[in-house]
Amino acid sequence: xxxxxxxxxxxxxxxxxxxxxxxxxxxxxxxxxxxxxxxxxxxxxxxxxxxxxxxxxxxxxxxxxxxxxxxxxxxxxxxxxxxxxxxxxxxxxxxxxxxxxxxxxxxxxxxxxx
Amino acid sequence: xxxxxxxxxxxxxxxxxxxxxxxxxxxxxxxxxxxxxxxxxxxxxxxxxxxxxxxxxxxxxxxxxxxxxxxxxxxxxxxxxxxxxxxxxxxxxxxxxxxxxxxxxxxxx
Numbered sequence: 001x002x003x004x005x006x007x008x009x010x011x012x013x014x015x016x017x018x019x020x021x022x023x024x025x026x027x028x029x030x031x032x033x034x035x036x037x038x039x040x041x042x043x044x045x046x047x048x049x050x051x052x053x054x055x056x057x058x059x060x061x062x063x064x065x066x067x068x069x070x071x072x073x074x075x076x077x078x079x080x081x082x083x084x085x086x087x088x089x090x091x092x093x094x095x096x097x098x099x100x101x102x103x104x105x106x107x108x109x110x111x112x113x114x
Numbered sequence: 115x116x117x118x119x120x121x122x123x124x125x126x127x128x129x130x131x132x133x134x135x136x137x138x139x140x141x142x143x144x145x146x147x148x149x150x151x152x153x154x155x156x157x158x159x160x161x162x163x164x165x166x167x168x169x170x171x172x173x174x175x176x177x178x179x180x181x182x183x184x185x186x187x188x189x190x191x192x193x194x195x196x197x198x199x200x201x202x203x204x205x206x207x208x209x210x211x212x213x214x215x216x217x218x219x220x221x222x223x
Contacts, residue, residue: 031209043158043202045210056209091157101146101206105157 002026004106006092012112016081021109023075023092031100032075033093034067036060037108043091049075082113116141120203120214129223133190137203137214140184144205147179149188152200152216162188193221 005024013019025032034046047057049067066078075094079086089110093103117140127133135149146165150158164170164177164186176189186205190197200216 033210035211042215043204043211043213045212048209058210089157100209101211102148102160102163103211104160105150108157 002028004092004094004104006090006106006109008109009107010110010112012114013082015084015113019079019082019111021077021079021090021092021111023077023106024073025075025092025094026096026104027073029094029096029104031055031095031103032067032069033095033103034077035091035093035105036088037091038088046077079111082111084113087111087113116144116212118203118205118212118214120201120217122215123218124220125217126220126222127193129193129195129221131193133193133197133219133221135188135190135201135203135217135219137186137188138184139186139203139205139212141205141207141212142181142184143207144184146206147177147186148204148206148211149175149177149186150202150204150213152202154200158202158204158213190219195221195223197221 007022032049037043047061048055064080089108091108092106095103119138149162162177164179170177174191178187198221202216203214204211
């Protein structure tokens with residue numbers, strides 16, 4: 001069964017460093033998303049991406065964040081200068097044309113900023 | 115502010131019984147409703163979605179939607195210990211999913 005994959009599974013970084021989180025969405029899906037979940041809190045929407053551009057972003061997704069689809073399979077989230085409060089699980093999700101709202105999540109990247 | 119509310123639990127249910135999970139939402143424009151299961155330290159796993167008022171059954175799971183009351187529920191029949199997890203309610207009117215905080219369910223053998 002096709003699934004969303006994410007790398008790395010864990011990332012530890014120093015405050016102020018740049019990190020890139022990688023995702024490979026389900027192959028025939030067209031809509032891509034990033035969410036995050038701070039420990040003990042709810043899953044929060046960051047950004048949605050379609051047709052090589054951002055279609056919606058939340059207030060969390062400020063200038064420190066960017067997304068890119070550098071090739072036909074990868075979808076990345078870059079955090080330019082990490083802050084302590086960026087420590088969270090980051091989930092990539094994707095959905096297909098037939099059911100755009102039905103999103104399937106990857107296993108997540110646990111980011112720890114020290 | 116669009117909100118999704120769930121009782122955080124924990125909800126304890128004996129094995130073999132019916133577990134009932136509830137969710138309310140504030141945005142009347144919401145059109146699609148989802149239940150995800152999340153094991154500790156893992157990602158949300160889609161288990162049910164519902165778009166229309168009424169009931170939708172899939173195996174041991176039944177989702178119920180009442181748009182007039184802005185209420186979604188999930189019933190799990192013949193609960194198993196493997197059903198012990200946090201259940202997340204999510205709603206959407208466009209693209210982004212808005213999640214509740216989740217209800218922690220424990221099935222007692």
